[in-house]
Amino acid sequence: MARLKPTFVCQACGAVTSRWAGKCEACGAWNAIVEEAAAAPLPGGASSTTARALGRGRVVVLEGLSGATDEAPRLVSGLGELDRVTGGGFVHGSALLLGGEPGIGKSTLLLQGSAALARAGHRVVYVSGEEAAAQVRLRAQRLGLADAPVALAAETNVEDILATLKDGPPPRLVIIDSIQTLWTSQVEAAPGTVTQVRAAAQAMIRYAKTTGACVILVGHVTKDGQIAGPRVVEHMVDAVLSFEGDSGRDFRILRAQKNRFGPTDEIGVFAMTGDGLEQVTNPSALFLGDREPDAPGAAVLAGLEGSRPILVEIQALVVPSTLGTPRRAVVGWDNARLAMVLAVLEARCGVRLGGHDVHLAVAGGLRIQEPAADLAVAAALVSSLTGAALPVDAVFFGEIGLTGAVRPVSHPGPRLREAARLGFKRGVLPAAAADAAQGTDVSIVAIPTLDVLVARLAARADAAHASRQGA
Secondary structure, eight states, rough: OOOOEEEEEETOOOOOESOSSBBBBBTBSOOOEEEEEOOOOOOGGGGHHHHHHHHOOOOOOOOOOSOOOOOOOOOHHHHHHHHHHHHHSEEETOEEEEETTTTTTHHHHHEEEEEHHTTTTTTTTEEEEEHHHHHHHHHHHHEEEEEESEEEEEEEBBHHHHHHHHHSSOOOOOEEOGGGOBBBBTTTSSSTTTTHHHHHHHHHHHHHHHHOOOEEEEEEOTTSSOBOOOHHHHSSEEEEEEEOTTTTTTTTEEEEEEEEEEEEEOOEEEEEEETEEEEOOOHHHHHHHTOOTTOOEEEEEEEETEEEEEEEEEEEEEEEOOOOOOOEEESOOOOHHHHHHHHHHHHHHHHOTTTEEEEEEEGGGOOOOGGHHHHHHHHEEEHHHOOOOOOEEEEEEOOOOOSSBBEESSSHHHHHHHHHTTTTOOOEEEEGTTTTTTTTTSEEEESSSSSHHHHHHHHHHHHHHHHHHHH
């Protein structure tokens, strides 16, 4: 029998090469290529003719696009923030991948969710590959979940896990913590390698599809915040959830990066306490809790995360630069988006910021992705440059075009209703969205172009300066 030739697989992206190299040509990662054994031959030394015979498939029935469709049955966990992100609950027979930094609270979140489902009468199996069963029990006792009938196991062999799941009543939910620790005897590679992760994930996904159980796989993340291992695993699962947060803050954000059965723009907000993760039903009050109303360079954005309006403060600091190339530092927003807003302010509105350092941050640690933050960012920049504070009772939202026009954004009504609920009286928004925003308790300030906003803020700064001189 011919000797099997080894293959070399990149542990960052899963690319396969015939020889080792220091740098992966596919993703550019250094020292990520590892030698792995080739696939084993067919049982009994089957010939190519036998292999072709084994590869014969069955004829499947082709259907049209029309016809009755039913909503996918879901398993509701009872945690409203978790169910919001998943689209209303876990779908039967689906596979989810949950990623997050070490210590962010992934195991705590899954343990609380599994305990809630177990108390509701569903059979839940929690398989830990990183911690012993005693360690998981200690966490459950600390969270007050020791009485929940969750079936617990500490195992890393895929065949043993599948045999255990098939022995007894079928579970409704299976949690694997984590997928990088699993290994299967069908693959000759070390645990955590691309080949093992792919094979283990495929085995667990096949179990979910054939039994109807929901399987949640926990994944490690890299320094860049991306889920470690081959990206093919993200394509294999039905949903990819990311648990984000700052170790210096108490709140956590659960975000869906992919969801075949629901939206991907919803977020769930949790607060880490001594008793575990608590759901935050009013994120706006959380992000505006430490606001300083009279500080220049601060604007309140009426944002939207999925179907949930969220108010958050945008802070800007503009100072003269002593460097040849002024510094641009951004936290919680897109660097390219800030560069565009600065260019429009200078080209269309005459605001000279080329000799200033610009620091921009989203207060509270939240990351904003929607373009509706453009108007709030521009207002905060001009406010910091002129030294005049913005109105304390005003919220801002709108997209800025390269021509200087302020373009409308989606759902202005819910944004303003959330602002009115928190005591804001004025809404600065695109003129094209003024009619759609009528009917709220917030007075509307329509801004057709960005230079109109800059002129109003400059006049406000001049009035404040004259008032200080008169005093």
